Amino acid sequence: MDMEKRTEKDAQAYRDYVKRKTPVHCLPLNMAKAFLTGGAICTLGEFVLNYGERMGLEKDVSGGWCCVLLILLSVLLTGFNLYGRIARWGGAGALVPITGFANSVAAPAIEYKKEGQVMGIGCKIFTIAGPVILYGIFTSALLGLIWWIAGETGVIR
Numbered sequence: 001m002d003m004e005k006r007t008e009k010d011a012q013a014y015r016d017y018v019k020r021k022t023p024v025h026c027l028p029l030n031m032a033k034a035f036l037t038g039g040a041i042c043t044l045g046e047f048v049l050n051y052g053e054r055m056g057l058e059k060d061v062s063g064g065w066c067c068v069l070l071i072l073l074s075v076l077l078t079g080f081n082l083y084g085r086i087a088r089w090g091g092a093g094a095l096v097p098i099t100g101f102a103n104s105v106a107a108p109a110i111e112y113k114k115e116g117q118v119m120g121i122g123c124k125i126f127t128i129a130g131p132v133i134l135y136g137i138f139t140s141a142l143l144g145l146i147w148w149i150a151g152e153t154g155v156i157r
Helices: 002-021 027-054 059-079 083-095 097-111 117-124 130-152
Strands: none
Touching (some): 059 083, 083 097, 097 117
């Protein structure tokens, strides 16, 4: 009986500890921060895209420059340890595809550079982005195969 009370007391103490240590999040505030962060990144991208078009570039070429500049900015911010701060504040808004993906490739490269070019950067650069690339290519190939089979069998004309 004494052991049973002690076990229940320990369990309650643990629940209280977990409750104290678990961060409390405000969902509307987090959503607003993500919206502002993602919106700022996308607005910057639109500015670069429109600027390129005003300078006489075709839309596709301007879009290419927009991608390159957003990737460059993301990698630079990652290198100066600022992208992590932006991501902590803006949450999912910082995962806007091209900048978040560039960050996920650059961060491990920077972190593991001390282990050398081959065993550090070469082996660890895709630790975060690798599964995204793998499953993206696999899914694309699978869907392409399905599309080809459907075209060959006359399902799609």
